[in-house]
Amino acid sequence: MLAELSIRNFAIIEELSVSFQKGLTVLTGETGAGKSIIIDAIGLLVGGRGSSEFVRFGMEKAEIEGLFIMEEKTHSCFDKLSDFGIDTSEDMIVLRRDILSNGKSVCRVNGKLVTLGILREIGQTLLDIHGQHEHQQLMDSDQHIKLLDQFSEEVIRPAFEEYSHLFKQYQNLSYQLKNLTENEQQLAHRLDLLQFQYQEIEQAKLEPGEDELLMEEKLKISNYQKVYKALHSSYHSLHGEQKGLDWISLAMSQLEDIASIDAHYKELYETISSTFYQLEDAIYSLRDQLDGLEHDPERLNMIESRLNEINQLKRKYGQTVMEILEYASKIEEEIDELVNRDSHILKVKKQLSEVMEDLLVEAENLSVIRKKSAKSLEKAVLKELAEVYMDKADFSINFSRKEGTHTDPVVNGVNTKLQKDGLDIIEFFISANPGEPLKPISKIASGGELSRIMLAMKTIFSKHQGVTSIIFDEVDTGVSGRVAQAIAEKIYRVSTNSQVLCISHLPQVAAMADTHLFISKEITGDRTKTSVRTLTIEEKTTEIARMISGVEVTSLTLQHSKELLILAEQLKKISS
Known part of the structure; x- marks a missing residue:
């Protein structure tokens, strides 16, 4: 989870330090107070695109630092850290990004300088930001196959691992065959070079050491x-x-x-x-x-x-002499392959045919398992949509395959491209209203419907995506009434599996918060400053009343606010 965020000289923020807790944290405040700026800063911290415009006027650089507490040592972020040679001895990860006034960035992870690309790779395992108009993982069709595999990981993983093992063999053999059958002139030049090198080493009669x-x-x-x-x-x-x-x-x-x-x-x-x-x-x-x-x-x-x-x-x-001798041994094998190329081609073709046969069996098996899992996921999504009053919506997982060339295997009479994930291309389709055709989820219009669809799916996938924190930036825009209450409950349910930070204008969402942060700004001299404070229960009641009335807090809106908070506590007990 994101435990601490420190921001300096970022946009209208001069200096700000915020502590976050587990569960659902709601951020509210007047329009323009700086709520979205804080989310922008977090987005940059995990690898978002930056520019000099983010640096506070008159300052040399903006500084953003975040502390993540990792309770699960098996979390995928530790593998990423290890891959990049970053210390993982503690259960804390510190990300830091400085944005200079010239637009350049300096990124660090646990004190080690990294590229923006590495920061982004690590950040994506820690935090997922979703705004109403942003296309995140659920809106990216290339990610849908991974989401389906995560949803039914226990049944899909063994079949996928078997397929992956054979696919690597298939790729290696295909590469060998390509090398053996490429341009004759290039092969002749290659053979001459290798024979010269081998002869030069042999004539030296080297001895180890x-x-x-x-x-x-x-x-x-x-x-x-x-x-x-x-x-x-x-x-x-x-x-x-x-x-x-x-x-x-x-x-x-x-x-x-x-x-x-x-x-x-x-x-x-x-x-x-x-x-x-x-x-x-x-x-x-x-x-x-x-x-x-x-x-x-x-x-x-x-x-x-x-x-x-x-x-x-x-x-x-x-x-070293040993490395020279090892190189000679390696090229001796390649010389043998080139000299006896025809026999090697036949040998590799035979191996490739055998691996291909096994690979297609595993690919079809993986596809069958995925189609069964897709039916379960479709039911789960429709159930979640019904709970946000989209019971008339339809959701389907579309399976297709990529047509290949004459060199690709024939599946059901068609040359089909084998990919690292299998034969299937998977995409989520949805129809929000009766009578409308199913369309790719990436092409549906944004708005209140999109908010509900995304939240319904987040409720399911937050258990499988592995990110420690999820941020919703005004995803509840365009909804009200009973739908607003349903969205509030959905956001809370997501927070039972992952830490959730949510900017909201809905009193129903604010009432469900475990922690309520109020964002405000003040003008000192000729400069604007943003501040954040955690509300007490009395302050939270008043703030929710303000969100209900929009202008003036009255005894009636205060009463309504208290009722919302009581209802929220009851719903939390039911959810737990």
């Missing part, structure tokens, strides 16, 4: 004088008459004579004795190193030449 061993040997040869001097000096400092080991031997002999007198002397003797034998071993090692030390300038030249050859290959085929 060879470059590292050569670098070690080069280091030793390059520092021959330094190494020889150090070994020679160390050896002759320790070995020989009147040298280091001789003196230690003398000390050991002297202590050996008194070792039996005192335990401490014995301990000293044993320490020096041990040191003597260790140094003796070290002297033998120094001698061996000196005997084996050679200065070979020709070998150094050979090493440098070999390393240069390896580095030339690294620049072309990989950063």
